[in-house]
Amino acid sequence: MTASLPVLVRGSDSDVSNKMAAPIALHLEFGGGAELLFDGVKEHHVILPDQSEPWDMKQLLVWIRANLLKERPELFVQGDTVRPGILVLINDADWELMGELRYELQDQDNVVFISTLHGG
Amino acid sequence: IVRMAEDVSCLKAQLMEKEKEIVELKNKLTKLEKSSTQMQMQEKVATLPPLKPKVALSNEDIMRYSRQLLLPELGVRGQLSLSQTSVLIIGCGGLGCPLAQYLAAAGIGRVGLLDFDEVELSNLHRQVLHGEDSQGQAKALSAAHAVRRLNSTVECIPYHLQLSPENALQLIQQYPSSVFDNVPTRYLVNDACVLSGKPLISASALRMEGQLTVYNYRGGPCYRCLYPKPPPPETVTNCSDGGVLGVVPGIMGCFQALEILKIASGQGSSCGQQLLMFDAQDAKFRSIRLRPKQASCAVCGQNPTVTHLVDYEKFCGSAATDKCRRLNLLSKDQRVTVQEYKSIADTMAAHLLLDVRPLVEVDICHLPTSLNIPLSSLENRKSEHIHALKKRIGQVKEQLSSDSQVPVYVICKLGNDSQKAVQVLEKMSGSEVDSVTVKDISGGLMAWAQKIDPSFPQY
Numbered sequence: 109m110t111a112s113l114p115v116l117v118r119g120s121d122s123d124v125s126n127k128m129a130a131p132i133a134l135h136l137e138f139g140g141g142a143e144l145l146f147d148g149v150k151e152h153h154v155i156l157p158d159q160s161e162p163w164d165m166k167q168l169l170v171w172i173r174a175n176l177l178k179e180r181p182e183l184f185v186q187g188d189t190v191r192p193g194i195l196v197l198i199n200d201a202d203w204e205l206m207g208e209l210r211y212e213l214q215d216q217d218n219v220v221f222i223s224t225l226h227g228g
Numbered sequence: 229i230v231r232m233a234e235d236v237s238c239l240k241a242q243l244m245e246k247e248k249e250i251v252e253l254k255n256k257l258t259k260l261e262k263s264s265t266q267m268q269m270q271e272k273v274a275t276l277p278p279l280k281p282k283v284a285l286s287n288e289d290i291m292r293y294s295r296q297l298l299l300p301e302l303g304v305r306g307q308l309s310l311s312q313t314s315v316l317i318i319g320c321g322g323l324g325c326p327l328a329q330y331l332a333a334a335g336i337g338r339v340g341l342l343d344f345d346e347v348e349l350s351n352l353h354r355q356v357l358h359g360e361d362s363q364g365q366a367k368a369l370s371a372a373h374a375v376r377r378l379n380s381t382v383e384c385i386p387y388h389l390q391l392s393p394e395n396a397l398q399l400i401q402q403y404p405s406s407v408f409d410n411v412p413t414r415y416l417v418n419d420a421c422v423l424s425g426k427p428l429i430s431a432s433a434l435r436m437e438g439q440l441t442v443y444n445y446r447g448g449p450c451y452r453c454l455y456p457k458p459p460p461p462e463t464v465t466n467c468s469d470g471g472v473l474g475v476v477p478g479i480m481g482c483f484q485a486l487e488i489l490k491i492a493s494g495q496g497s498s499c500g501q502q503l504l505m506f507d508a509q510d511a512k513f514r515s516i517r518l519r520p521k522q523a524s525c526a527v528c529g530q531n532p533t534v535t536h537l538v539d540y541e542k543f544c545g546s547a548a549t550d551k552c553r554r555l556n557l558l559s560k561d562q563r564v565t566v567q568e569y570k571s572i573a574d575t576m577a578a579h580l581l582l583d584v585r586p587l588v589e590v591d592i593c594h595l596p597t598s599l600n601i602p603l604s605s606l607e608n609r610k611s612e613h614i615h616a617l618k619k620r621i622g623q624v625k626e627q628l629s630s631d632s633q634v635p636v637y638v639i640c641k642l643g644n645d646s647q648k649a650v651q652v653l654e655k656m657s658g659s660e661v662d663s664v665t666v667k668d669i670s671g672g673l674m675a676w677a678q679k680i681d682p683s684f685p686q687y
Contacts, residue, residue: 139507140437141465179608183463193459195503197516202454202503204519220516222505224455225432225439226414227466228323228477 131158132215136172140223142194147178156213165196166209168219184221195222267376269369270387273399279337279383282311289381293335306493307335313492314338316403318391318417320371321345322354322477323431323484329357330485331382332375336492338383339375340403343367344390350687354474393537396420412540415458418443418451419537422528427491429499431484433477434470438506440483441499441518444528445491448500453522453529458544476508557647563670569637570680573597578627579635580620580664584649589641593673593685603645606652614660621662636666641687643672 136152143150156163156171163171166188173181183191189209190196196203197220198211213219285293285304296302313336317324320343328339345367347358355367362370368386375384389395391413400420414430421428427445431438444450483504487497503516527534564572572579583590583598590600599620605613624634636653640646646668653666669676677684 139505140439141434141470179604183460191460191463192457193455193463195454200514201517202519205517222439223463224459225434225437226464227434227470227472228319228321228432228480 130215132156132163132213132217134168134213135216135218136176137218137220138222139220140225142184142221142223145179145184146176152176163213164209165198165203165207165211165213165219168213169209190221193224195224196220197222267369267372267384267386269366270385271389273387273389273395275398276314276338276385276402279312279314282308284308289335296334301495302493306495309494310335310489310492311337314340314403315488315492316340316342316400318342318413320355320357320367321351322433322472322474323481325355325357325371326478326481327484327488328371328375329378330482331488332379332384334485334489335379336382336488338385338403340385340387340399341368341371341375342387342389342391342399343371344388350468354472354477356474356478391416393539396537397424400424400426412458412544414451415543416537416540419527419534422450422452423536427497427500429484429487429491429497431477431480433480434465434472436473436476436508438476438480438483438508440480440487440504440506441502442487442491442497445497445500447521449519449521450525450528452527452534453519453525456522456524456526461545473508476506479506479508554642555644555647558650558668562650562666563647563668564637565670566675566679569639569669572637577635578624579637580624582617582636582638582649582653583640584638584645585640589687592687595639595673595676598639603640603649603652606649609660618661621664625662633663633665636664637669638666639669639676640672642674643668643670646672 133153133155136154138146138150138152146152154176156168169185169188169190173185177184184194185191196208198206199218200220203211285297285307289307290297293307297304297307315331315336315338317328317331317339320328320341324341324343328341331339343366347355347362347365347367347370349363351367352358352360357371357374358365358367359370362373366386366388368388372384372386375382387399391399393416396416397420400417401424403426418428421444425444428443428451429440430443430451431440433439441454442448483506487499491497501518501520503518505514505516506512507514521528523530526532573581581595581598583594583600584603584606585600586602586604587600594600599616601613601617621634621636628634638646638649638653640649650666650668653661653664657664657666671679673684674686677686
């Protein structure tokens with residue numbers, strides 16, 4: 109694969125707070141029917157608390173399951189990833205291009221979970 | 229006498245004219261009869277002769293297509309290559325109708341129209357090629373007639389058959405193709421397209437949303453690259469469960485037509501590694517960059533394990549039809565038929581009838597005595613609903629002569645959700661609510677409409 113992962117450019121003061129990642133704000137969206145597992149709400153603005161390590165997608169899924177998911181978790185996650193039939197997009201790109209579960213979330217990232225539609 | 233002679237010659241002239249008219253009408257009739265016999269419905273796949281090569285546009289073509297010929301993106305060359313293109317439309321429904329309509333209008337060479345269903349009244353809000361008078365007719369044929377009316381120069385082949393691993397390759401090899409449908413059909417069509425090297429222009433629409441991608445196109449990913457594993461059957465909602473606003477598949481079908489016309493006229497599609505998402509509620513389109521073709525893909529990857537078509541119903545764990553699944557969660561003594569419930573209701577025996585459909589469906593129709601608590605509210609123990617349930621159980625208990633358990637009958641549309649609700653209520657019985665005996669009314673309100681009360685609406 110030739111596509112490279114985005115590089116986070118750090119300011120000079122970041123060296124100081126290296127150990128403690130600041131809270132990050134995310135814009136989460138659910139669509140294609142996946143929003144029905146979240147009380148029908150499509151858009152969520154959330155803030156992930158600070159923790160010693162940077163947040164990645166794997167941890168985000170755990171956080172969503174614990175904090176946002178209203179019903180039937182098996183229809184959203186299976187094992188440590190999303191269930192088959194849900195496509196994950198990070199900043200308008202397929203998460204496969206971004207490193208999937210290992211992608212390190214950045215402040216103001218936009219993450220979309222979309223269930224494939226079947227009908228016509 | 230002179231006047232009489234004039235009258236006679238006048239009448240003779242009229243007679244000759246009428247005779248001429250009769251000959252013309254007879255000619256028209258034989259022409260029509262010929263064209264309708266040409267539209268023989270195909271019950272199995274036959275090998276088609278290649279399209280007649282066309283080197284120049286006729287004057288009639290130029291007039292008909294003049295507005296699009298003026299586009300430098302299309303031009304005469306694009307129009308000629310459209311006339312040399314065949315497209316297979318799998319499913320003549322909400323997407324297939326506008327798709328077929330625009331392809332035919334634009335002068336595509338040949339369309340195969342495949343559908344195994346008949347036209348039903350509940351199709352007409354979105355499947356706009358069919359009319360009231362075509363109810364009961366095979367959809368493929370009804371669509372073919374509509375397309376023929378629009379553009380008689382398009383070769384139109386209706387297929388009244390179900391796509392299967394046995395016939396899919398032979399069929400798809402003859403067309404670049406296009407699809408929407410249920411899950412097993414998607415994998416089947418995807419694999420058949422990969423194996424015969426055809427692009428797949430896939431769209432779907434549900435509720436107020438649509439999606440579109442062109443798979444297996446110019447080195448891009450196939451459907452399996454994106455979805456190596458099928459979704460669990462219980463997560464798949466179809467139009468008869470989830471509902472759909474007719475114009476949403478209409479828009480997506482038009483989009484499919486657009487991408488096909490671009491491919492067929494040589495401009496190419498830009499949806500090859502891209503997912504187009506349409507949110508009709510917010511009137512928003514969004515384009516997503518997708519992953520490239522996956523080296524690990526089971527059908528288009530470096531070491532494919534799928535080298536011929538397999539059993540897709542088994543692979544997906546569900547049937548290849550749009551019809552609703554029938555669950556069987558309960559034992560026989562936990563269920564009653566609609567006839568049995570009718571006689572219980574007729575004896576006026578005290579009981580509780582619980583309707584577990586969502587409110588939007590209860591607004592369409594319901595039985596007069598039922599209490600409505602949606603299944604999801606029961607599952608989540610929504611407090612106001614549990615309160616209402618307790619209250620009604622208490623009221624019924626007062627009507628019972630002995631200290632017996634309150635009988636509860638659960639109903640929904642088709643008898644699937646009601647079975648799940650019976651399981652929930654059995655867990656609640658004796659702890660969260662008074663002890664009850666719970667039964668499901670098998671077949672639900674649609675069975676009630678068919679077998680007990682024909683005046684009850686069906687949806």
